[in-house]
Amino acid sequence: MARISKEERKEGIVTAALKLFSEKGFYVTTVPDIAAKVGMSVGNFYNYFTSKDILAKELVMFISTYLGEKIQEINKEPISTQEKISAIVTMYFTIAVERPEMIEYFLRVYLSNREVFGEGCEGMICISPFVSEMMVFFNDGVECGDLRNQEFFSAFGLFMGYLGGMVFLAGEKILPEALNSYEASISENIYNALRVN
Amino acid sequence: MARISKEERKEGIVTAALKLFSEKGFYVTTVPDIAAKVGMSVGNFYNYFTSKDILAKELVMFISTYLGEKIQEINKEPISTQEKISAIVTMYFTIAVERPEMIEYFLRVYLSNREVFGEGCEGMICISPFVSEMMVFFNDGVECGDLRNQEFFSAFGLFMGYLGGMVFLAGEKILPEALNSYEASISENIYNALRVN
């Protein structure tokens, strides 16, 4: 018989919680909701995460690490900065389509519930794996002469604000076209915004 | 005796709720909190707004109208598209600094709590005053040959995602400089992204 290991159980909770939180929001999702979705008793949930808040924090770290790794892979590829921008946009939108809960969690849960992520996630602690890879991307681009040397956060805000904004519009079903059909124009806009003139 | 009109009472609630919701979040703010801040009884609150959700929706309309008017003023000015971009960025950041609750409400309450704004705010109903002025800005820019003719939402996502992202970073105290010190570089990035090449 295939036993379910403690680690697998935890993963099950992470997956279920990610979906529920991103769909219904942090406060509307209850611990019983999560437990039911994993097929577990409420009491047992607390053997894996000591509180709902802790779970929420672990989820950000999980996503941040996941996205960080994806960007790292792109950073390592021997391609131009313009191509990297395209690759990041494509990767981001692919995730937004295939595992929307990851991006949505970021946008709707992490970015909006200060109270929850206050302690333990001050500043950028919980999203540093992701942010630092974006720094690498930007510094590389500047170094090889493709990108203008500007304050990192101005570039970062453009890049992530833009992508986040688009995913948001898509989520609201406001976009007339499918998300990925915007990849080219968005990549172009970003490149135009950041490149040396 | 100076009587307080029904309309003034409503405004008082709007102001108080805007601050509380944007600071503490929609779910953490209670109706008693709001009533207390206005100096009104809980029961009386319900004479002005039939539910907490309704209040939240009226707040978006309020902000959206407010921002729409500001952009309309800029649209009417006889200045270049590049200057309009600057003006919008400056206006947005000025509000973000002087009345942060307006922008924060948008970012942290409206954009993140689908459940609340579901009924009655489908699609862009509740933010149309604002979005349509941005459309005017964009169409004017294209028409006069300053901006590339692309899908509106791609440009909109860039503009608002970028600005929202920066305000968010500022709110998290992540930005090394004051928000307004980024105005020039951001305006430049946006213009570069959208202009005809």
Next chain:
Amino acid sequence: MARISKEERKEGIVTAALKLFSEKGFYVTTVPDIAAKVGMSVGNFYNYFTSKDILAKELVMFISTYLGEKIQEINKEPISTQEKISAIVTMYFTIAVERPEMIEYFLRVYLSNREVFGEGCEGMICISPFVSEMMVFFNDGVECGDLRNQEFFSAFGLFMGYLGGMVFLAGEKILPEALNSYEASISENIYNALRVN
């Protein structure tokens, strides 16, 4: 129609809680239990006492004040120390018989649940009205030459430990006779213990 004032409501809770806590113990008594006994909803209970712990603390103060007043009356009477001892013993046992919850609360709830009375009741804060009247009694007795001058707490421990112990034995139905039939022998024992030889 006779309206129930806020103060009366609070008294109702005090009375009900005193009975329940003393009969079933602090932890076994639930807030729903208390609310049900007063004929009130759980939610409303919290309009009167912000927590179960706070209620417990107010109860000690209530009892301590009540007992303090009783002893004060006795202290004021123009009788001998020996007669005062008798009067205190009688008063104590009368309460123990007529309003047993008061004494039992003291013995079984206050004295035994440090965790609950920790904050806000350090040392003797919550029982000072009672203790200070016992101090008055003792000092008067010493001053008029009836009682040996010894460390107050040694005398206090004797007096209250003894009375508490007897009420406890009575509560356990261990005593072969009714509590008040011990009044004479107990008063005598106490007087013999404390008087000048």
Next chain:
Amino acid sequence: MARISKEERKEGIVTAALKLFSEKGFYVTTVPDIAAKVGMSVGNFYNYFTSKDILAKELVMFISTYLGEKIQEINKEPISTQEKISAIVTMYFTIAVERPEMIEYFLRVYLSNREVFGEGCEGMICISPFVSEMMVFFNDGVECGDLRNQEFFSAFGLFMGYLGGMVFLAGEKILPEALNSYEASISENIYNALRVN
């Protein structure tokens, strides 16, 4: 290899539980707490004690037997009643200082949680080893003409109520002096209270 016998395991639980119950109270101490302190799994705990309540009852018996033996030793000694009183007081305070958990358990757990000790400890069943030795002490004292012949429980209440009260005051850090510095005055008070005039 030094094997740990079943009996030793049980003793380990008794020791750990005694400390935890007396420090934190019966309800605040959890079975996992106890198991952790013994270095044993929760499941295994139930191989030794079939419930938390049963454990609590065995603890009273344990303490009662222990105290009973101590008093028996004193009873056997060829000393005066007055000296026996002193010896008991000293013995009691020594235990209160060296193994405070025993006395505290008695005062704070056994005496205060009727619900727990209801079944199986009715009346004095669970403390009879101790009480009967106190009876022996008292009867001997009366028989040899040292103590007044009064109802046993009146004398018992004085003795144990007094000692318990003092240990309680000490535990609350209310006593200005160390517990043992009161031994003389307390013994004197008790003797004065009980002796023939």
Next chain:
DNA sequence: GATGAATGAGCTTTCATTCAT
């Protein structure tokens, strides 16, 4: 219009106990 006591459903969390391994 104004008050705020009252409701009650529902939330997060705890814990004694069981049981498959």
Next chain:
DNA sequence: AATGAATGAAAGCTCATTCAT
């Protein structure tokens, strides 16, 4: 004997909303 994941009932507490006054 030993483990510890699993259960599930129940606790304390909150809060949007109502309604008698």
